[in-house]
Amino acid sequence: MTLRRITTVEDLHAYLHIAMQLEHATIPPYLTALYSMHPTTNADAYRVIRVVAVEEMLHLTLAANLLNAVGGTPDLTAEGFVPTYPAHLPDGETDFEVGTRAFSRDTIETFLKIERPALAEGDGRFVARERSSRALLPGVDAHEDDLHFYSIGEFYAEVGEGLQRLYDEMGDDLFCGDPARQVGAAYYYSGGGAIVEVTDGASAAAAMRVISEQGEGLGGTIYDEEGELAHYYRFQQLLLGRYYQPGDQGGTPTGPPFEVDWEAVYPVKADAQLDDYREPGELRDAVFAYSATYGEFLTRLTEAFSGRPDLLLPAVGDMFRIKELASQIIRNPMPGAAGVNAAPVFRGLAPVEVS
Amino acid sequence: MPAQIDHAEAASIVYDALVVGSGVSGAIVARSLAERGLRVLVVEAGPGEELSVADYETYLTRFYGAAAKDNNAAYEVNPNAPMPRSPDVRRLQPGHPDSTGYLIQNGPYEMDSTYTRVLGGTTMHWEGKALRMLPEDFQMRSRFGQGRDWPIGYDDLEPYYRKAEFELGVSADVADQTFYGITFPPDYEFPMHGLPKSYLDQLVARDLDGTEIRLEDTTCTLSVRPTAQARNGVPNPAYDGGKGYVPVGAVSTHQVDEGGRCQGNINCVPLCPVQAKYNARKTLAASLQTGRVDILTQTIASRVHVGEDGQISHIDYQAYGSTTSPEHVTGSLRARMYVLAANPVENARLMLASGLPGSNGLVGRNLMDHAYLLTWALMPEIAGTMRGSQCTSGIEDLRAGEFRRRHAAMRVSIHNDGWAWPTGSPYTDLIALVDDANAYGAAVRRGLVDRISRQLMLSFMVELMPEPSNRITVDGRYIDALGNLRPVLSYSLPEYTMDGVAAARRVSRRIFQRLGAEDRTSYDPLDTGYVGHQGEGYIIRGGNHWAGTHIMGESSHDSVVDVHQRSWDHPNLYLVGPGSMPSIGTSNTTLTLAAMSFMTAEHIATELTTRPTVTIGG
Amino acid sequence: MADDNDVLAAFLTLSATLTGYSQFRLLGTGQAEPYLATTRGAVGDDVLDQLLTTSAAVHDKAADNEEALDRGLRAGILSDDKLGPVARNVIKMWFVGTWYQLPQEWRDAHATREPDVTHVVSPASYTEGLLWPTIGANPPGAKGQGYGTWASPPLIDVP
């Protein structure tokens, strides 16, 4: 898929849909790492990853608010919304794989790459190189050749600027969406970072700020305006075994140290696919049931983002159940593969066969 | 570390206020004073390494791993600053005080109420019901000829109740909480909407709402109402004139994302795993942000010294390095005002151990607690017991009315945690199924559902009037690891209360009959809490709502503190907390004591700011 | 039963019959190995071996006949002086993660081993107890089901 730079509302819709896809795409890898940890071990590491996963949910919701605000229609059940892992993200020079894998140093290194800080300003955000067919970020179209965003941060910078350009052109007409489709604090609440209802230029800018700064710490600082530590640095704490505290420079945290037990992990199958579970039996049933439950969860979110924000309350209940099901799968051995455990597959509802 | 300061440095400063105890009472006073520009030192007897989630999670893991999951299971045994634990309690032989637990139980009734001596105090494991008292509760003597009147009324406290509801983060809806004289200013909203009723509540309400019960000459019409709770729910955008409310999450010095909404962990006592429930660490953390509060943990106020002028001159402390060794250092701390917020038992203990029984000898007397009567039954259908917070609803209709001339009023909670408190369910149910019913396999699973998911437990919280003979004393024979005198408790349940208990049992029978629930209540005469009354026997449990011991009044002759919780005897000493309450009605005490703390802090600040300010010297 | 894997498999077969939960669900708790180790520690290799051998024989003999399995289990294990109390302990352990000290009678007759004290096997075994999902609840203090879920009927898991 390629995109052009944002010049029309339709372009913006397309970008925001991708933004949702992107925010969601990080969740299965984060959850798999999280669930692969032995229960009641690694409290610090668990918490760090969990916070980020929860904030990705916040970003997903903010992206939905933005899309709704400009008259778009969020759809998490659309074909291809859930990527097939491993998926690829651009990394400047070479793509790197993002998969659903056990908690490990390598996995955290990958998470760091996902959340890498943005570097460039303006056109410098695009880099020219070969595209992978599994790339999560779109290419940028046409006259600018085969260009890519250097990072998610750059992608959002383009969304932000596009929004601004259109707002300059259209004024408040840009925000033609039904305010009843906005998710507000009543139904979305988490300890870190606030939900923003998007109804005008200022709230759109605020929402964009949360999404882009919380992730990558735009502009080289490690904390954002609200004093939230950027995800990149949150993950980095795991490799460095020490918390950041306000005033720290990136790379040299000075907060309290903590231990990470890289061994207290179930060796789950990397990038498990439904095809890996051919053998009939309870495990296969559980993996398929899991995938279906995950799909129902995405359906519920789609409804919630379509004027039923109250459905986010039961959706939180779904998340707890999803975790239970995933944990059961993860603790079962992978048949025929010694030393490998099963892993859940995040596919969504089984695709309907069309004849 | 909350301690940005060491003991030597603290001892060299004359603070505006020295607060003893980091529970909700002390934390609110500290925060309010600091926000008014005053410099405060808080000393806390118990441990609390840092205000962090990791510290908090140590408690949680200890709780998971504890075979006996009692009230204080999450907190380590600490001989240096011991606390009562309910399994400590043993059946008393007349004339033989029981000294096995921290509290010396002199009887005749042996109380199993507890409190917690750690940073944040008892709110670390309180349940979080946040109820206002009824206006008539403040006038027990003049309205019903029982107990005492407060020197203030509901209307005086009302603005402070609102502050307390903000500080504790109360979830409730005004429409549900407006009853029996409780009023709110027009347009008032609680910070967060009320928590939904549990499925069990709904089943009970379906049949019970509208049932009429007579207590003496009063007809009470029952309804199941959601309970106001200090746990995070859905923020109310209309709060504070439309400004809304931002829930307070987990306390932490580095960033975490916890303290979200209540998830229904059903574990508010002894510890909420996600810090959805208020605990005083939230207030302490906010107080630290002012930069004017210092906290010293593992620091016991051991003696209060009075100067020639009757003013407190200083307080001695003992600071220990480890909970496993009695080694400690000592010193003295000074301030312009002294605030004892160590809870009713410990405030009284500290005063008495310092040789300060009060000029009228009332320190330690008039100890109160709610008497709890538990009754339990099996619902005719699956009710989904064991989900939600411990209680989401209750019955408020037996709290008010003329019957209070004759016997105690009562408040009923519907327990989502089933029979856990009276019978030890679900563990005991599992054991009975496997060991006695010889069930295995699917039969165990079906049996568990049948026995547990239908459980209904009602707790009746029965009020108790202040009696001078119910009291805390000290006795040189009983000391703790650091040589501090331990509290000795003498306690009996007055007739007025026991008549209320008997009425409560009758009411519970009626309720179960109305619900078609199988009454399974039984009181074992060998239980420590067994009390006979007019030919019937009941088990009474402690309510954990310690109050009295330094009650407030209008005159120095019959009370220990004035309306500002200031000691009549020592003008620079305040005894704050539930100990000051002259009566407790049928409300759990904390919201009221929080309101009183705000009121007192305002007064202390006025006193201090109309005089010269901070002196720092060696 | 020399091979560790065989022992674990035999333990799981017996456990599935005793708890009414499938091996997938038992493994899904992550507690199979710790529970086997706890049982072994508390009763010793010989009793464990005897329990699992008897169980294997009972299961083999019953083939897929449930009634025969039930009779065999009651006759061979549950009413056996030595094996019955151990089997009942295994059930309780799966449901609440606690090893309960064996009855004094058993200890006098068979073995008094130090690990045979009432204890929670580990913090994780508490949170992974099967009692909670059975009644559609969560272990108090862990795995909360989410805000407001308590307002709906429970999702009960009974066969």
Ligand SMILES: Cc1cc2nc3c(=O)[nH]c(=O)nc-3n(C[C@H](O)[C@H](O)[C@H](O)COP(=O)(O)OP(=O)(O)OC[C@H]3O[C@@H](n4cnc5c(N)ncnc54)[C@H](O)[C@@H]3O)c2cc1C
């Ligand atoms: C199981 C349980 C459930 C409860 N549920 C509810 C409820 O639902 N609703 C409600 O309203 N109330 C409830 N309560 C009561 C409520 O918790 C208390 O009323 C409240 O926490 C008292 O606060 P406090 O600050 O006065 O005292 P505490 O919280 O007890 O704080 C006193 C502090 O002082 C410290 N201290 C003691 N002695 C010394 C010393 N010598 N030197 C230094 N520090 C000292 C202690 O360590 C402690 O930290 C419950 C209590 C329990 C035990």
Ligand code: SF4
């Ligand atoms: S029910 Fe649970 S999540 Fe809610 S306040 Fe209580 S312990 Fe915390």
